[in-house]
Amino acid sequence: MTADVAGGATAEEIARLEDMARRIRVAVIRTVAQCKVGHVGGPLSAADILAALYGRILRIRPGEPGWPERDRFILSKGHSALGQYAAMALAGYFDPEEMFTFNQKGSRLQGHPDMNKLPGIDISTGSLGMGLSAGLGMALGARYLGQGFLTWVLLGDGECQEGQVWEAAHVAPRYGLDNLIAIVDHNKFQQFGWRGDSATHRLPPEDPGDLVARFRAFGWRVLEMAGNDMLEVVRVLEEAAQPTGRPTAVIANTLKGYGVSYMAGNYQWHMGVPTEEEFAIAMAELGESDGGDA
Amino acid sequence: MTLPMGKPLRLVFGETITALAASDPRIVVLDGDLGSSTQAKLFEDAYPERFFQMGIAEQNMLGVAAGMAKVGLVPFISTFVAFALHRPLDQIRVLIAQTGANVKITAGYTGLFTGKAGKTHQIVDDISIARAMPGMVVISPADEVETKAVLTWSVEYDGPVFIRLVRDVTQTLFEPGHKFQFGKVKVVREGGDITLISTGTQTPRVVDAADILAADGVEAHVVHVSTIKPLDVAGIVAAAERTGRVVTIEEHTVIGGLGGAVAETLSEHRPTRVDRIGIQDHYTESATDQELLDMYCLSAERVAQRVRKLLASEGPVTSCA
Numbered sequence: 001m002t003a004d005v006a007g008g009a010t011a012e013e014i015a016r017l018e019d020m021a022r023r024i025r026v027a028v029i030r031t032v033a034q035c036k037v038g039h040v041g042g043p044l045s046a047a048d049i050l051a052a053l054y055g056r057i058l059r060i061r062p063g064e065p066g067w068p069e070r071d072r073f074i075l076s077k078g079h080s081a082l083g084q085y086a087a088m089a090l091a092g093y094f095d096p097e098e099m100f101t102f103n104q105k106g107s108r109l110q111g112h113p114d115m116n117k118l119p120g121i122d123i124s125t126g127s128l129g130m131g132l133s134a135g136l137g138m139a140l141g142a143r144y145l146g147q148g149f150l151t152w153v154l155l156g157d158g159e160c161q162e163g164q165v166w167e168a169a170h171v172a173p174r175y176g177l178d179n180l181i182a183i184v185d186h187n188k189f190q191q192f193g194w195r196g197d198s199a200t201h202r203l204p205p206e207d208p209g210d211l212v213a214r215f216r217a218f219g220w221r222v223l224e225m226a227g228n229d230m231l232e233v234v235r236v237l238e239e240a241a242q243p244t245g246r247p248t249a250v251i252a253n254t255l256k257g258y259g260v261s262y263m264a265g266n267y268q269w270h271m272g273v274p275t276e277e278e279f280a281i282a283m284a285e286l287g288e289s290d291g292g293d294a
Numbered sequence: 295m296t297l298p299m300g301k302p303l304r305l306v307f308g309e310t311i312t313a314l315a316a317s318d319p320r321i322v323v324l325d326g327d328l329g330s331s332t333q334a335k336l337f338e339d340a341y342p343e344r345f346f347q348m349g350i351a352e353q354n355m356l357g358v359a360a361g362m363a364k365v366g367l368v369p370f371i372s373t374f375v376a377f378a379l380h381r382p383l384d385q386i387r388v389l390i391a392q393t394g395a396n397v398k399i400t401a402g403y404t405g406l407f408t409g410k411a412g413k414t415h416q417i418v419d420d421i422s423i424a425r426a427m428p429g430m431v432v433i434s435p436a437d438e439v440e441t442k443a444v445l446t447w448s449v450e451y452d453g454p455v456f457i458r459l460v461r462d463v464t465q466t467l468f469e470p471g472h473k474f475q476f477g478k479v480k481v482v483r484e485g486g487d488i489t490l491i492s493t494g495t496q497t498p499r500v501v502d503a504a505d506i507l508a509a510d511g512v513e514a515h516v517v518h519v520s521t522i523k524p525l526d527v528a529g530i531v532a533a534a535e536r537t538g539r540v541v542t543i544e545e546h547t548v549i550g551g552l553g554g555a556v557a558e559t560l561s562e563h564r565p566t567r568v569d570r571i572g573i574q575d576h577y578t579e580s581a582t583d584q585e586l587l588d589m590y591c592l593s594a595e596r597v598a599q600r601v602r603k604l605l606a607s608e609g610p611v612t613s614c615a
Contacts, residue, residue, distance in 0.1 A: 072365075114392075115393055116392070116393065116394070122364065123360065123361065123364055123389060123393060124388060124389065124392055124393050125388070126388065127384050127385075127387075127388045129353075130353075130357050130384075130385055130388060130389055132357075133353070133354040133355075133356075133357025133358050133360075133361065133385070133389075134357050134358070134360050134361035134364070134389055135361060136354070136357070136358050136361060137357065137358035137359060137360060137361020137362040137363075137364070137365075137369075138361040138362070138364060138365050139361075140346060140358065140361070140362060141361065141362040141364075141365035141366070141367050142365060144322065144343075144344070144367065145365065145366065145367075147365070151361075163353070164351075164353040164354055164357065164385070167349075167351035167353055167354035168354045168357070168358075170349065170351065170354075171348055171349060171351065171354060171358070175346075
């Protein structure tokens with residue numbers, strides 16, 4: 001018998017989820033390298049969260065994506081679609097080979113998630129600021145219908161500049177929606193942002209601690225976590241799933257581009273296509289043996 | 295003869311959704327802090343647990359509606375058109391129209407009658423905007439009878455519907471029991487001299503205008519378009535063929551609304567001269583309802599006057615008086 005190390009998760013379970021996160025990162029970079037387009041930094045910062053959700057936390061049936069009692073998941077930061085697709089493929093929603101159709105004519109894997117095309121997407125996103133409202137509607141609906149599923153919404157920190165996020169943040173506590181969990185991928189970068197000391201030094205979307213204070217001021221239960229540390233991600237997300245009479249915001253402190261040295265903390269990898277050499281470095285750092293073969 | 299006044303469509307809205315909710319637990323209402331104006335307060339009184347106050351935050355409200363629809367509910371929106379369509383336009387596009395969410399955007403206070411609120415509340419381009427959006431159905435009922443029928447129909451239709459409501463008392467055109475036919479125009483008066491095509495609560499005023507014209511010996515063929523999208527192409531073509539000359543009349547901008555839709559359709563299917571009566575390319579202003587109808591050439595008398603001028607003219611007539 002193995003002792004639990006986080007919530008009900010064993011060390012083996014954590015190691016499995018860490019490997020799933022690693023494989024999400026590999027799949028994202030492989031897809032971008034092959035398809036020659038796509039967002040990179042955001043999917044990498046969120047990979048551990050996505051692995052924890054799709055690998056353990058969400059009550060889902062990948063073989064039955066329309067299962068009415070499933071937990072709902074909304075990728076409000078829809079430009080991180082590649083990360084979600086990779087997590088879904090690894091969870092068994094579709095063959096990972098389909099990743100390489102990303103963005104191409106006729107693909108179910110649109111540049112931003114499209115619920116009409118890909119079963120398992122609970123609502124279309126891509127225009128920032130909207131996901132929390134849709135999640136609030138699902139959570140209110142669940143409450144009204146007497147259904148026990150949870151609704152999880154993953155937002156970006158730059159996205160929290162959208163006023164609509166705070167419209168939703170204002171309303172959710174009024175209804176005591178403890179079946180709604182917002183996770184903010186606080187990776188400290190947005191696409192361009194405010195200039196710092198130079199053209200390549202960009203200021204973070206929010207000052208440290210601001211998101212915690214804001215959600216708390218709006219009446220949410222706020223949890224913080226190191227969002228690239230699987231042990232902590234699992235522990236905190238399992239805590240977040242426990243009802244307390246209030247909606248929960250999880251501020252995940254992450255690093256944009258996490259997992260690949262030259263991408264990490266570099267705003268220029270918000271989008272980008274690695275060169276052959278860069279690809280090989282990324283694969284090597286992520287523990288893939290077939291480095292140069294995209 | 296002038297058509298009699300009926301209930302304000304907002305009251306019909308409040309009464310009808312409350313009545314429909316009795317037999318359909320999927321129906322819920324989302325309010326943007328205007329339920330006391332839109333008459334959604336009737337629903338709140340009857341079903342407080344199904345009435346969700348969203349506050350003065352409409353982008354969120356439309357997003358919440360999408361989420362509710364995706365778990366099986368039928369949300370109705372309670373606010374003015376400016377805040378039901380224009381402010382949350384991108385939310386409607388991304389979360390509702392593209393996904394086919396079963397949300398009923400019951401837009402209050404369309405047109406000029408906003409209780410003298412003026413340009414911010416007088417939305418006269420909602421048809422143009424809503425009908426350009428893929429996946430959106432656009433309906434503008436004529437009176438209380440048709441509004442009730444449209445709301446009842448909308449619950450059974452699975453998908454987004456934009457329904458235009460009006461604040462003030464309006465004339466009653468249809469007899470009780472009138473059947474709303476989705477996607478079909480309705481001939482409300484037969485005539486062979488000129489075809490008048492109208493929508494919403496303007497249609498009763500056009501019927502009155504036709505009576506005025508008849509006194510002068512001009513027999514107008516009056517067609518009511520409640521479903522603006524999808525448009526009844528065959529019905530519009532038949533209406534044009536009846537007289538060979540078409541005038542559209544709408545309490546709405548002439549750019550891209552009913553007149554635009556009719557002109558687009560006829561230019562492709564049966565080229566016909568189309569003159570458009572409506573609001574020109576400018577902002578409207580505060581005044582009484584009757585003053586506004588006269589200012590913008592939409593009262594029965596003004597419509598009749600304008601049609602007479604058009605009949606006597608080879609080119610367009612843009613002045614109202």
